[in-house]
Amino acid sequence: MADVNITLDGKKLTAPAGTLLIEACKNAGIEVPSFCYYPGFSLQGACRMCLVKIEKVPKLQTACTTVIGEGMIVTTDSPEIHQARKSMVELLLGNHPLDCPVCDAGGECELQDMTFAYGAAESKYIDIKNHREEQQWSPVVYFDRPRCILCYRCVRVCGEGMDVWALGIQNRGVASVIAPNKEDHLECEECGMCIDICPVGALTSGAYRYKTRPWEMKHIDTTCTHCGDGCRTTLGVRRADTGIEIVRGDNRDKSGINGDFLCIKGRYAFDFVDNEQRIKQPLIRKDGRLTPSSWEEAFELIGRRFAEICGREGGRAIGVIGSSKTSNEENYLLQKFARVVLGTNNIDHHRTGDFPAFARALAGKLDATASMRDVFKAPAMLVIGNDPTNQHPLLAWQIRNNVRLHRSRLYVINSQPIKLRRQATAFAHIPAGSEAKLVALLAGDDSVLDVLVSENTPREALLSLRDRLRGEQNLVIIFGAELRGEEMARLVKVGSAVSGAKFVCLGDYANSRGAADMGLYPDLLPGYLPVTQGKTFREEWGGLPDAPGLTIPQMVDAAKAGQLKALYVVGANPVARFNIDPFAFAKSFVVMQDMFLTETALIADVVLPGANAYEKSGTFTNTCGDLQLLRKAGEVTGTKPDFEIIVRIAERMGFDVRKLVPFGGGMWADMGQSRGAQSGEADRHSVWLEAHGLETKLSPFDPMAILDEIQRLVPGYHVSRRTLLSGTDQHTRIGGPGILHNPELIVPANDDLFTSGTLGRYSRALNSVLENQRRKPVETEVAAD
Amino acid sequence: MKLSDQFEQRFHAMINHYPTKRSVLVPSLLYAQDELGYLTDELIAEMAQRLDLTDLEIRNVISYYSMLTTQPRGKFNVQVCTNIACMLRGGEEILDHCKRKLGIGHKGTTRDGLFSLEEVECIGACSWAPAAQVNYDFHENLTPERMNEVLQDYRRKVHQQENC
Amino acid sequence: MADLVSHPDEVKIVSKRFGQGATDIDRYLELDGYKAVQKALGIGPDALINEVKNSGLRGRGGAGFNTGMKWSFVPKQSPRPKYVLCNGDESEPGTCKDRLIFEHDPHSVIEGVVIAGLSVESHVGYIYIRGEYRYLSNIMQKAIKDAYARGFLGKNIFGSGYDFDVYWHGGAGAYEVGEESALMESLEGKRGIPRIRPPFPAVVGLWGGPTIINNAETLASVPHIILGGAEWYASLGPPRNGGTRLFCLSGHVARPGVYELPMGYNLKKMIYEVAGGIADGRRLKAVVPGGASTPCLTAEEVDVPMDFDSLMKAGSMLGSGGVVVLDDSTCMVKFALRTMQFYQHESCGWCIPCREGTDWLKKTLARFHAGEGVKKDIDNIQYLAENMLGRTFCPLGDAAAMPTIAFIKKFRKEFEDHLEGRPCPFEKEGVVKQLPVFA
Ligand SMILES: Cc1cc2nc3c(=O)[nH]c(=O)nc-3n(C[C@H](O)[C@H](O)[C@H](O)COP(=O)(O)O)c2cc1C
Ligand code: SF4
């Protein structure tokens, strides 16, 4: 758009036509206060804090509703403006309780800040404040009417942003009140966005309220551990006797791939961390009972047994099952451990999306995967299968907002009337299981029409959908686990005919994509390289087994046949997930590491207390392929990160850990010890090294040491280390030849908003919501205007 | 939910008057209230369903308009204006008189369910003040004595209905 | 229903059919009904707008904007349908004139709506009538039905090939809904929250289409202008203030009622001659000249012509034509309180200064009148009102602030007389009673 000339406080500037004055000011470094204005939502003009003087206009004008015009001359601060804003604050304080000392928002409150800024400290009113009792609207949402300043942010984020429309405004005048959709309580997605966006302490979180003062927390930006979307979440952490206490999850840093968004899991479901059932001591089965023991004893036992089995029967007799919730570094390390230390390709994980086929389908195509940020920008989107609103909440948010803010066209094809259809330009409701037929139709095969048509979706609708898709450009095509193997390859082929098309293959857990990329497959090395072709790795590692190993079901069979002598499970719960007969492993030596005594613990001989993603550093790759940093928020005494545990086991097996983790290699830093008084310079030196991603890896337990190797060897992972370390997501490319096989091994997790695999069972927040829901009758959905 | 034929007639006529269904909401609610006495949960659900709105949206609207209510009230709603023009000519006395006479306060309902009382803002009868509205009927140039007659007339009306 | 009055000084134009049985369409036709529309059909949009512009007709709803000018802001080309919206929400305290028009001359409003539609090439008009006026809604609906039956509305009106539909719409009790943008929200079935302007309704109005919004009296005046000519109409009042107005005289006058007088008619004369002077031999204290929103004039200030410009010069506004007369038995504190009670009750609650300001003003005034006032309250009231003024989302906040500032400025002494537990000097029993608080 063309630029227009404006003058702000005497500064002559240009800004794109159509810019709101308040944004133009912000870009020019001039802060115009606001309560009701919030970027990306409908304009309100309600709080009158942003009043500014526009030359030739008699009254002060709201900068939040004024679009800049050519030659506009604006003053943003003057005694008149200052007084106007001051009086707004005074008026708000008239009815606002001054309970700041106990208010959750104290210290983070925009009303406090404005009172401070405009000096509205004198109370002019002596009459009684209007009062209303606080209400609990849901297990996680509390509402304190007297604190509410009616900025309507919550109403908009819930309606416009979330498409939930659970909040409204009732009554009028001074009796106006934010109201929940069910008279005295909420029925919603419990995302807590309303709480986060509230500028004061009117909406507070059941999980956090009255727990701490904001300044007593340390804030750590990390990546959510629940679903495959990978929101950035900020953990508010407090010191505790047990090591770590996470008191809050929120979204302070809005520069992540999720912008303003977090769902209930990212915001509240960190509380599995201090679940009382958490294991904090290794357990060894003695006389049939899991008995507390020391780490030393456990490592000694595992090292000895693994070495024995390897020595006697070879690595073939051991199976390894990895996790979709452990970091890339841990996953890479685990498969390397299996292949190099144990000497077996018997490694697998719970697959939730067919990434090997995806890699295969995209082989040779550059820039063919869409990042989460691309989804928010694409001019058109096609979603086949899955139910993003429930299974990929962030993806759904980006899709909705792309439609709302950029008028992107959304095409939805699903066997269920999923909620995203509300934003869709076209929705094709197809019979269950006919996704592959649909791909055939898109490919031009009209013979499948008979199978696809239904009352809701007539023939013409399908044909016109196909025509419209063919006419799109830069389409982002998103598909769920309904499409696998050959069918997926076919879709990619058809989709690639659209110029600039990019793809997203949906997998369910926080690091499902990472587990796949890192080669937790019996037949694929990291980067989807078939084990038979692993030349680079063979050279790097000095040899690896040639024959493909066992899949999880094959491991079970092998165990039943007495051939699998040991099983090593890292952060997974295969017994529950694959419904494994617990007696299958009766004769195997089973080691597992996890946070809880899951069903898999029933068959374990040794249980090691592991740490979770919030207690370690490393990286996750989300379902789009965006690589993001995990920052350690703290640790729980007695537990260890999986990375360290794997290294320690290798060490106990007598393996040279330097061959496993290339620590101490690369650049050595002089940490100042040798320089005495000049250590300041050395500090700068280390800062420089770190800034260039070349920081020293002094310990074999440092995941960054293995990240070097990953970046070097895994195709698509050569992203800027420096940018990554600064906390910015980096899009990886799916690489390697891939493979089209075994799509039947894919078992979608089917988690919804309130479940998160095995982990979710240990979250109080999720349980309380589920409990609450069970008490309510099912409702039908009504369209919003 | 079953609504009267007259309501349905009006509703269906109105719905064609606007490009959006929602536009019929306010007048329809008032017509429904006239028949039901107040806006019941059932009616709210019914309107939500007819107009593709949520119950919440309907409640948001209802609570905005002072004539709409979700609480039952008397058969005759006596609305006394005390706004400036009426106040100057004794509107408050009329209100006080009604309070005493009916034994109820602002927004109260008599025990027999016959009358409710409400102090209201200007009803557009300033030049004929003081004035009151009973349901939709205007009564103007009131004095306490006139007011007695008005109330008496409504009582009589009910008795007549009951007797035949 | 409401009694009609008359006075020799009246110039009956809008009220000329009052009491003539013109709700009957045949009777209306006998009284020159529907001639204006037929004439307008032959005139063409631009000429129509010019005629209305030159007549000096200014909005009777309150703001007094030149009507023809307003119509000329409607874009000629519009991808969305254009609409005409008649504002019959009449809720400004002191105003009861639109009611008489609907009651006695509903067809004139229809005619006005159609002519407004012709001037901007719109094909749909809505007549919004406040919910309390149910009996008028019935009259209006019948009038519309009759007009359809005669082919005056609907397809091909008067055989002209032009289609025009008119619909009735009913409110449900809200003063703020009289504000033009809130009126549109209400008509669209929403809460009556005003819209952000610009864009103005003439450009983006009902359902996004360009919309003319006019008061019922304004529209009822239009047919007379079309038939009598702009020049004639303009000549009735002072420059830029064409025609006549329905003045609603109320309060302490001997003969309250709605009188149609030429614009610029002297207020003093209006009170003492037309309305028969102050009742019960008392003395004039103050006048609210244009509905509750307008600043009051003291007895000394009433020698003023009643037109938009003169009243503006006198520090007040002509507003909606509701002239409320106060005699010397009136307590100005109580009057200020009752006025504020109204705005507090009617504020839509959207913006801070209006929502919080009206509530605090009401609370303070109530306490003050009850004898619990403290000295700084008086300054506080003024400070509050001045800080609301010009800073609210819509003019309702101004409407609450302006009269309040005037009460304090012009009757400060009376406020001071209420201080420190002194009983209200105007209450008969000497005891102070707190006004009931609305729920
Ligand atoms: C709070 C408020 C209430 C209003 N109420 C009315 C009303 O009841 N009737 C009316 O005609 N105009 C009312 N107006 C004025 C309208 O906004 C609008 O200016 C008018 O309908 C335009 O018509 P006119 O140009 O014919 O006066 C009100 C304005 C405000 C700010
Ligand atoms: S959408 Fe996914 S990643 Fe984001 S907060 Fe929710 S569970 Fe976490």
Ligand code: FES
């Ligand atoms: S930010 Fe502009 S009015 Fe609230």
